[in-house]
Amino acid sequence: MRPQLIRELEALLGPKAVLSAPEDLMLYEYDGSVELGAPRCIVFPTSAQDVAGIVRLANRYETPIVGRGAGTGLSGGAIARNGGIVVTFSRMNCILEIDEVNLRAVVQPGVVNLDLSRAVEHLGLFFAPDPSSQKSCTIGGNVSENSGGPHTLAYGVTTNHVTGIELVLTDGEIVRIGGRSIESSGYDLAGLLVGSEGTLALVTEITVRLMRKPEAVKTLLAVYDTLDDTTESVVDITVRAITPAACEMLDGFTLRAVEDYVHAGFPKDCAAVLLIEVEGLKEAVEAQAAEITEVCKKHRAREVRAAQNDQERALLWRGRKEAFGAMGRISPMYYVQDGVIPRTRLPETLRRIDEISRKYDLQIGNIFHAGDGNLHPLILFDERDRAQFARVVAAGGEIMRHCVEVGGALTGEHGIGMEKNELMPLIFTPEDLALMERVRAAFNPAGRLNPGKVLPMGKACGEIRVPPVPAAAATPS
Amino acid sequence: MSRSAQASLTRLEEIAGGEHVSMNDAELRAREVCGVVPSVVVRPADADQIAEIVRFAIAEKLAVIPMGGGTKLGIGSAPSRYDIALDLSRMNQVLAYDPHDLTLGVEPGARIADLLQTLAAQKQFLPLAVPFLDRATIGGIVATNSSSPLRHAYGSVRDFCLGMEFVPGDGTRAKSGGRVVKNVTGYDLHKLLIGSLGTLGVITRVNFRTFPLLPAQGTFVATFQTAEEASEFCVTIAHSFLTPQIAEIADSGAARLLYPQVETNSATPQSWSVILSVVGHSAVVDRHGHELDRLADEANAQEFSALGESESVSLLTRVREFPRLVLESAPSAMVFRVNLIPSAIPPMLTEFRELANRAGFDLITLTRASGILYAAFSPAAGSEIAPGACAQLAKDVLQFNAKPEAHAQSMLEWCPAEVKRLAGDVWGPPRADLPLMQKLKNAFDPQHVLSPGRFAGGI
Numbered sequence: 001m002r003p004q005l006i007r008e009l010e011a012l013l014g015p016k017a018v019l020s021a022p023e024d025l026m027l028y029e030y031d032g033s034v035e036l037g038a039p040r041c042i043v044f045p046t047s048a049q050d051v052a053g054i055v056r057l058a059n060r061y062e063t064p065i066v067g068r069g070a071g072t073g074l075s076g077g078a079i080a081r082n083g084g085i086v087v088t089f090s091r092m093n094c095i096l097e098i099d100e101v102n103l104r105a106v107v108q109p110g111v112v113n114l115d116l117s118r119a120v121e122h123l124g125l126f127f128a129p130d131p132s133s134q135k136s137c138t139i140g141g142n143v144s145e146n147s148g149g150p151h152t153l154a155y156g157v158t159t160n161h162v163t164g165i166e167l168v169l170t171d172g173e174i175v176r177i178g179g180r181s182i183e184s185s186g187y188d189l190a191g192l193l194v195g196s197e198g199t200l201a202l203v204t205e206i207t208v209r210l211m212r213k214p215e216a217v218k219t220l221l222a223v224y225d226t227l228d229d230t231t232e233s234v235v236d237i238t239v240r241a242i243t244p245a246a247c248e249m250l251d252g253f254t255l256r257a258v259e260d261y262v263h264a265g266f267p268k269d270c271a272a273v274l275l276i277e278v279e280g281l282k283e284a285v286e287a288q289a290a291e292i293t294e295v296c297k298k299h300r301a302r303e304v305r306a307a308q309n310d311q312e313r314a315l316l317w318r319g320r321k322e323a324f325g326a327m328g329r330i331s332p333m334y335y336v337q338d339g340v341i342p343r344t345r346l347p348e349t350l351r352r353i354d355e356i357s358r359k360y361d362l363q364i365g366n367i368f369h370a371g372d373g374n375l376h377p378l379i380l381f382d383e384r385d386r387a388q389f390a391r392v393v394a395a396g397g398e399i400m401r402h403c404v405e406v407g408g409a410l411t412g413e414h415g416i417g418m419e420k421n422e423l424m425p426l427i428f429t430p431e432d433l434a435l436m437e438r439v440r441a442a443f444n445p446a447g448r449l450n451p452g453k454v455l456p457m458g459k460a461c462g463e464i465r466v467p468p469v470p471a472a473a474a475t476p477s
Numbered sequence: 478m479s480r481s482a483q484a485s486l487t488r489l490e491e492i493a494g495g496e497h498v499s500m501n502d503a504e505l506r507a508r509e510v511c512g513v514v515p516s517v518v519v520r521p522a523d524a525d526q527i528a529e530i531v532r533f534a535i536a537e538k539l540a541v542i543p544m545g546g547g548t549k550l551g552i553g554s555a556p557s558r559y560d561i562a563l564d565l566s567r568m569n570q571v572l573a574y575d576p577h578d579l580t581l582g583v584e585p586g587a588r589i590a591d592l593l594q595t596l597a598a599q600k601q602f603l604p605l606a607v608p609f610l611d612r613a614t615i616g617g618i619v620a621t622n623s624s625s626p627l628r629h630a631y632g633s634v635r636d637f638c639l640g641m642e643f644v645p646g647d648g649t650r651a652k653s654g655g656r657v658v659k660n661v662t663g664y665d666l667h668k669l670l671i672g673s674l675g676t677l678g679v680i681t682r683v684n685f686r687t688f689p690l691l692p693a694q695g696t697f698v699a700t701f702q703t704a705e706e707a708s709e710f711c712v713t714i715a716h717s718f719l720t721p722q723i724a725e726i727a728d729s730g731a732a733r734l735l736y737p738q739v740e741t742n743s744a745t746p747q748s749w750s751v752i753l754s755v756v757g758h759s760a761v762v763d764r765h766g767h768e769l770d771r772l773a774d775e776a777n778a779q780e781f782s783a784l785g786e787s788e789s790v791s792l793l794t795r796v797r798e799f800p801r802l803v804l805e806s807a808p809s810a811m812v813f814r815v816n817l818i819p820s821a822i823p824p825m826l827t828e829f830r831e832l833a834n835r836a837g838f839d840l841i842t843l844t845r846a847s848g849i850l851y852a853a854f855s856p857a858a859g860s861e862i863a864p865g866a867c868a869q870l871a872k873d874v875l876q877f878n879a880k881p882e883a884h885a886q887s888m889l890e891w892c893p894a895e896v897k898r899l900a901g902d903v904w905g906p907p908r909a910d911l912p913l914m915q916k917l918k919n920a921f922d923p924q925h926v927l928s929p930g931r932f933a934g935g936i
């Protein structure tokens with residue numbers, strides 16, 4: 001006989017909105033990270049009232065509760081670490097309102113990121129955060145993780161684009177914070193909630209800003225024979241205060257994998273390329289593109305070419321956005337890092353990653369948001385080789401420590417989740433963490449909402465935990 | 478002086494040094510908040526001293542209000558208790574400025590005017606064109622979320638603040654965020670401190686991203702017969718490819734404050750001006766000039782003009798200093814800051830106008846087109862209105878907060894202390910998210926030693 005909790009959930013939501021068979025649960029054990037966790041059941045609410053009912057039941061049964069969008073997260077945010085109920089928002093996927101005059105959209109959390117941009121494309125508008133998983137990731141997930149993407153260099157991350165949120169609190173109450181206006185008085189609750197990784201409340205409706213598409217876009221590809229020249233170019237672009245809309249770097253190793261897969265026309269014999277995009281009024285775009293070309297040439301770029309049309313541009317971006325997928329063709333698994341460094345420290349940091357790669361005898365691909373110093377080293381491995389995996393974890397830890405040492409941060413856009421929560425003491429003191437604990441307790445007093453995420457669980461050890469069995473990787477950012 | 482007061486003084490002197498603690502009457506009075514005068518002023522040298530002072534306040538059940546230049550202490554409700562004025566003026570150093578990374582870390586007592594000079598030497602700036610620019614400090618600007626016309630293009634403090642260090646109300650030291658431009662490591666606690674009026678923590682360091690100064694600038698003014706036309710013009714610009722960094726709608730009263738040198742101007746009593754500033758390469762500025770002229774024409778503008786450099790500097794300075802100009806010209810004015818969506822601007826202006834006319838007030842408004850409206854009500858020239866009637870008007874304005882369909886949220890930022898006492902909560906009627914704010918207050922400041930009573934709902 002099915003347990004009482006499952007029956008009560010079915011009574012609340014209908015039998016088709018609850019999954020509890022082992023073969024169904026397996027599909028929800030993982031996300032885009034290398035983490036795993038088995039839930040007790042999966043539920044599919046269709047309204048904030050449903051979510052409130054689920055939360056009240058979870059309280060009665062003292063069961064953990066974890067929100068989930070598309071499961072593309074890269075730090076285990078949507079994994080039921082301590083079991084319990086996974087609340088999947090895939091049936092709350094309506095765009096509720098497009099307020100064209102005020103440049104806002106009101107959406108349910110399960111709306112897919114790219115679907116919103118597509119829905120407003122005919123108005124010349126778009127939703128700015130553009131993680132690489134934007135074809136599948138949801139806006140609810142973007143809010144939880146404060147997602148970024150290549151174009152956040154110019155537009156900012158999710159938090160800069162959310163003005164209001166409807167929440168279900170851990171006592172089942174439904175509350176609205178913020179609003180539709182650009183600012184709200186009172187404490188900036190939306191600022192706290194965005195990026196809280198589902199540990200403070202469940203999000204059931206989001207009001208976001210829509211941006212006007214620029215008049216002109218120019219995408220440049222700069223090709224280099226050395227990594228140092230590439231990174232020095234990025235530093236110089238930053239130093240000269242040129243602000244491209246995106247500035248992405250792919251190293252030669254990654255590039256060859258990408259080119260074999262996507263056929264975007266990337267040169268296969270170079271050390272690295274920069275993919276740089278400038279946008280705005282056509283006068284501004286021309287001026288910026290000329291300045292960037294000059295900087296790249298000064299740093300010995302072998303070639304700087306501009307995409308000649310939208311097709312070429314799309315192909316270059318496809319190469320960037322599907323690079324992680326391309327890695328899957330040459331390695332059974334990879335472990336993606338998300339460290340951030342001050343942008344001027346890029347050259348020494350890439351040299352350090354190279355040293356670490358050799359020290360641990362691991363292949364590391366580099367593909368990242370160079371313009372804002374957000375690194376994504378991809379450490380390739382085979383999960384059947386446990387000894388190798390231990391080296392992967394150690395190498396990841398060394399890269400992370402380097403980022404912290406040069407004044408950076410543990411994660412730029414993928415979140416802390418259950419991947420890096422034990423590393424938080426590298427950045428934060430016990431007092432910092434105690435305050436964060438108190439803030440979490442103010443919203444989530446019983447710790448039942450997404451337990452084991454963001455904050456360290458036990459004694460601060462500062463060591464990377466070795467996950468039990470790495471799972472397959474999804475499309476990361 | 479009582480023995481306990483003497484003991485307190487001694488302890489504070491031990492912490493901060495005798496010359497940085499004062500009970501001088503003039504010094505105390507200079508730091509009054511809404512008519513409440515502190516018992517002692519302390520000027521700490523660093524975050525450790527602040528933490529010690531806060532722990533001392535907890536032990537002695539004293540209330541602390543942090544302050545910088547003291548230019549915006551009137552904002553918020555009157556404090557329920559106020560013993561120690563924590564003057565942060567000694568903590569005015571730039572702790573880290575890396576122009577190549579476009580990042581900056583500063584102490585709270587640093588004056589924005591000085592910082593802008595430091596940044597300008599590297600051809601950079603912070604988009605904080607805030608009122609009281611000559612005296613305002615970073616801590617005060619952040620703690621009041623002081624509004625800048627540049628928010629149109631650059632957002633507000635929350636959009637370019639990378640992290641903070643602070644002393645929460647338990648007397649520990651804490652931080653969140655960091656020094657890099659992209660970061661999701663841990664909760665963004667520093668966002669809560671922005672606009673918190675010192676009720677959650679004493680800010681001891683703020684990290685910002687800085688921005689490049691651009692080579693050319695242009696200022697344009699278009700005038701319209703109605704608020705609807707002016708507002709429609711701004712909506713059209715927002716939907717165009719154009720990217721002005723400032724877009725403000727001034728009514729005729731505001732225009733008189735903003736263009737003092739032009740007696741008549743085209744700002745006739747019925748006229749509304751839209752003030753636009755553009756920066757970029759000169760080709761970009763020129764293009765804006767042409768296109769804005771054309772759009773203004775299509776929007777039925779009475780006049781469109783490009784300003785010369787000195788006119789432009791004078792106008793933009795006055796736009797920046799608008800709240801201060803209002804208070805200087807009408808010290809008893811009630812100045813509301815209203816957050817609203819662009820489409821709500823014309824109807825809200827009409828509602829305010831009707832309220833003003835009915836109660837015998839003059840109304841002056843300046844509206845950021847992105848949705849921040851400053852409305853100043855003052856007794857009509859030559860008349861006097863009893864504080865009770867002023868308070869009633871305040872309540873009527875704040876009542877719109879309770880109407881979700883208005884998409885407008887007002888706060889009474891400036892008014893005489895007497896009016897504030899009678900008007901009730903200057904933040905408006907209680908709201909659904911207040912219990913969450915109270916829980917956060919308790920998490921940061923369990924003993925309520927920091928600026929008690931100054932925030933919404935008596936927080």
